[in-house]
Amino acid sequence: MSIVSKICCLIFSGLLFAASCIAQPLPDYKPSHAEMVANYKEAARRDSAVLKTIGGFSVVPHWIKGEEAFWYSNVLAGGKTEYIYVNAKTGAKKPLFDTDKMKAAIQEATGISDPRENATIPIIGYRSSSKSIIFVFDGKNYSYDAAKNKLTTIDSLPQVELASVAFKEPPSRWESFETDSLSPNKQYVAFIRDNNVFIKKVGEDTATQYTFDGSNSYLYESLAWSPDSRYVVGYHIKPVKDSSVYYVLSSVPGTTRGQLRSQAYKQPGDPVTTYEMYVFPVDNNKGIKVQTPVIDFFDAPLLHWSTNKQYFFYEKMDRGHQRFRIIRVNAASGETNTVIDEQTKTFIYTNRIFTHYLPATNEIIWSSEKDGWYHLYLADDRSGDSKMITQGNYVVRNIDSIDEKKRQIWFTASGMNSNEDPYFEHYYRIDFDGKNLVALTNERANHKVVFSPDRKYFLDTYSTIDQAPQTILGKTETGKKIADIQKADISSFLQVVKTLPHAxxxxxxxxxxxxxxxxxxxxxxxxxxxxxxxxxxxxxxxxxxxxxxxxxxxxxxxxxxxxxxxxxxxxxxxxxxxxxxxxxxxxxxxxxxxxxxxxxxxxxxxxxxxxxxxxxxxxxxxxxxxxxxxxxxxxxxxxxxxxxxxxxxxxxxxxxxxxxxxxxxxxxxxxxxxxxxxxxxxxxxxxxxxxxxxxxxxxxxxxxxxxxxxxxxxxxxxxxxxxxxxxxxxxxxxxxxxxxxxxxxxxxxxxxxxxxxxxxxx
The missing domain is CATH 3.40.50.1820 (Alpha/Beta hydrolase fold, catalytic domain)
Known part of the structure; x- marks a missing residue:
């Protein structure tokens, strides 16, 4: 064999040996029974020992009425709590009160020798008008004037001054919607008698009967007044009684027999109750059938009235979740036109449909995945013409609030940043026309933001699966950070758990x-x-x-x-x-x-x-x-x-x-x-x-x-x-x-x- 051949053989043999070494798997982890029992004990010990090892995990702000400031309670590692006052304009922090002075005052008032060793004092609130702390200690209610170091026993807890948040979630579109029987102008009452619709003036005994074909199997229900008290919207309903599912409770104390239980339970394919929409004008004793398909999915829908109260809108999801419509109804005639009509070959995710009505400007903000991503659109509520507000290969996750005067939307989204986990939620603000997108959160992490009641400031708490939470204070207008407020202390936590999960x-x-x-x-x-x-x-x-x-x-x-x-x-x-x-x-x-x-x-x-x-x-x-x-x-x-x-x-x-x-x-x-x-x-x-x-x-x-x-x-x-x-x-x-x-x-x-x-x- 030539030298070249020998060298080639040696090289080939070496490669085979290297390949076999690389392919050789590690030995399996196979503990003995005794080692396994020890693992159980050690896991249980850690589960117990880990409690109260994290400090500063979250910041829940209590905004102070009349001040650009808030206070929060900070739970330290070990379980003790401190109370922090924050000047929102500067981010400067200080104790909400002098803990030693307060506890000394408590000791003098209660006779407890050393309140420092007692459980954390649960602060109920802060009254800005008197600069006093309201709390409960040893079963009694107190007010503490921090400036005067004066403690006062109070009979009951007063209503704590809180700065209110204006934005409220609208009622669910899918719940059975109806209004109070009394009209908004307090002059009429609409009600059901013998499964039919009646309207009468307040204080009068005689009522006008609007329907005559109601029965137990085909009744009228779910009456809702228009805001101007001119119309009542109601439904001719074919109710379906749901079939039941059953289970047996085998071991109820004090019994010697299994206890049968049942509940009404709709399964796929089961029949559903249907709703035919009618309008009942107060000035006319005849109902008007709305020219719209029977509602065969969900219950009586939430109604949205136009500014002139001549029209109202309702939303309809067809059974099967493949067609969603916003339908506009002329209350005087019952005529309709479909403003939004979205259809898909797969499904529309019903629970994530978002709509917001702007009657003053004849607009609707709504959500859709029709371009392949979940985005927001602005539509004309008469023609249905719409344009995208948000767009791109990312997902709008939630709507925080809408400022109709400034025509701005505050929302969360994920996937907008290409260099990070596409599930991380970030907070944004954007104008109705899709311009002036402002990112309020920047760190490569998952974010949870809470705003001050006037939305001038925000607190952003962010973390990842292996990075401890941090909270910063920011200015909403620019998204710029004002100050670092808190970072969780996980040093004691890590001593117990030894390792963190990995992405x-x-x-x-x-x-x-x-x-x-x-x-x-x-x-x-x-x-x-x-x-x-x-x-x-x-x-x-x-x-x-x-x-x-x-x-x-x-x-x-x-x-x-x-x-x-x-x-x-x-x-x-x-x-x-x-x-x-x-x-x-x-x-x-x-x-x-x-x-x-x-x-x-x-x-x-x-x-x-x-x-x-x-x-x-x-x-x-x-x-x-x-x-x-x-x-x-x-x-x-x-x-x-x-x-x-x-x-x-x-x-x-x-x-x-x-x-x-x-x-x-x-x-x-x-x-x-x-x-x-x-x-x-x-x-x-x-x-x-x-x-x-x-x-x-x-x-x-x-x-x-x-x-x-x-x-x-x-x-x-x-x-x-x-x-x-x-x-x-x-x-x-x-x-x-x-x-x-x-x-x-x-x-x-x-x-x-x-x-x-x-x-x-x-």
Whole structure:
């Protein structure tokens, strides 16, 4: 063999050896039973020891009437509280009062030898007029004049002066809307008698009957006066009595028999009550049928009247959630025209529709995802012509308030900044014409802002999953920071927990879209070992669920990780708060659960961190998460090996109508059966624990029992934990204990602690 050949062989052998070294996985983390018991004890110790270790976690301002100032209570690490006064113009801080002087005054008045050692003094309020502190101590009410260092006992707590906030949330459009029977001008009364409509003058016995065809099965109801007292709007209603679901309380104290309970419960496809709209003019004894389709979804809608009171508007969502309209009604004639008519091939997210009516200028602000992102529009309330207020590849998340005089909108949005987590919420102000967009928050974090009552100032508390909360004071007009107010002290917290969760992103199924999540490692983490994964899953399309702010004492995922797992959570496609196309993945497709994205995310995490073991993966979830948890074993058994599913809505035909028709569509189609965990129970591979509370009024317990029936018929093995008296939950403390034991046994291969041993101390 030539020298060149020998060299090539050596190089090739070296490459093979290097490749084999690289491919060699880390040894699995497999504790002994004794080590596992110690992990349980240590996790429980941390859960207890972590309390009261964080100081300055939040700032809740109490704005002082007549001053550009506020005070707040600051809970320190250890649990003691201090009270801070802040000059909003300068950001200067000082104690609200001299604590030592106040406590000395308390000692003199109460005879308590050392009030410094007593519980924190609960301050009820601050009275700016007298510069006095109102509080309760040792069961008595006091007023303390800080300037005069004078303590006065008071018989009752006075009404504390508070600066009011003008903006109020409007009533829900989807509740059954009606007004008081007395007209706004106090001259007439509208009422229902024998299922028909009557109107009479106040003080008179004789009433004018407007309808004559009302009956128990086709009645008139839900009367609402116009603001000028000229009209009453009402409905001819065909009521539907909802069918009931049942459950049995097996263990009610003082009984020897199970107690049957029932409740009315609409399921997908069930018939609904319908409403035909009428107008009843006070000056005419004949009703006018409004020329509009029958309302076959939700109840009598909220009415919005024009300035001249000749027209009113109402909103209509068609059953199936694919068409939303704003309809304008001529009260005198019953004629209508549709101002806004939005239709989609998938769904319109009903609960996130925003509308705000501007009758003085004949305009409507409304929200839509018609351009692919959730944005705000300004429409003419007569023609419906509209233009975008916000636009871009980001999501308007919430409307804080609207200033009609300045024609400005205050809102939150996420995804506007390309260099950060697209779920971080930021606060903005924008003019009605889409100009003068002002960002009030800048730090790369999740933000929560509260404004002063006059909106001149704001307090911004921001944090991330691994960065402690900070609060700054800012000037609303410019968005500029005035002063740092507080930063949470987590030094003692870190001494207990040892580690914080981490954010991680990876590409989803399309190879382009970033999927964002978090992961938790054990407190006694050893990077030279490989740990099983447990996914906390909830893929309900109504929101996104991965925590974005500092979670502090919320310990469930970290406490589970401390037993010897990598615990993860991520938002896959089909959840909310991203683009419309991202959300649309869930349409008639809840079984998808974002699993293709979730699995890729975990594989990417393992590629970057060799201590993550994708051969031992479990998942758990509650409600829709319970549906997802079992779905992981049914539809992706090649990846998931164990699941704990609590009170799952395993068959979308069994669950509540309003939630399931929103995502699975109406009429009930073949998708409902095809994607049911009951229908697919025969597919089960891996280890399964089902948990259900027998008193669940949210998802009928029979949803879980139907899965059990199908599993038994398919001769599958599984564990089952019914919890007597428990409602819709993960099984409570006992259910969470059993969940931990289940994963320890099936993913770590270690016997969990034996709690039936009389010598056990767990």
């Amino acid at each position: 991680f992103k990876a590409k989803g199924r399309d190879g382009v879209t970033d999927i964002w999540g978090v992961y938790f490692v054990p407190a006694n983490f050893d990077s030279t070992k490989r740990y099983p994964i447990i996914e906390n899953i909830y893929a309900g399309p109504q929101d996104a669920f991965v925590p974005k702010s500092f979670i502090g004492y919320s310990r469930e995922m970290q406490s589970l990780a401390d037993l010897g797992f990598i615990v993860v959570q991520m938002d896959g496609m089909g959840t909310a708060n991203r683009s419309k196309s991202f959300h649309d993945v869930c349409w008639k497709n809840l079984a998808d659960g974002g699993f293709p994205d979730r699995i890729l995310w975990m594989k990417a995490l393992a590629k970057e961190h060799p201590y993550v073991d994708t051969t031992r993966v479990g998942l758990y979830g509650t409600s829709a998460g319970g549906q997802n948890a079992l779905g992981g074993l049914l539809f992706h058994p090649e990846f998931y090996k164990a699941a704990v599913a609590a009170c799952g809505c395993h068959d979308n035909r069994v669950d509540k109508q309003w939630w399931n028709e929103q995502w699975m569509g109406y009429p009930v189609g073949k998708e409902y059966e095809q994607q049911s965990n009951v229908t697919n129970a025969y597919r089960l591979q891996g280890d399964l624990l089902l948990i259900v509370g027998e008193a669940d009024t949210n998802v009928p317990p029979e949803s879980t029992y139907r899965v059990i029936d199908a599993l038994i018929k398919a001769r599958k093995t599984f564990d089952f934990l019914p919890v007597p008296g428990m409602g819709h939950s993960d099984g409570g403390p006992y259910g969470r204990m059993r969940k931990r034991d289940f994963f320890v046994q099936h993913l770590l291969g270690v016997a969990p602690p034996s709690r039936n041993d009389s010598k056990a101390d767990l």
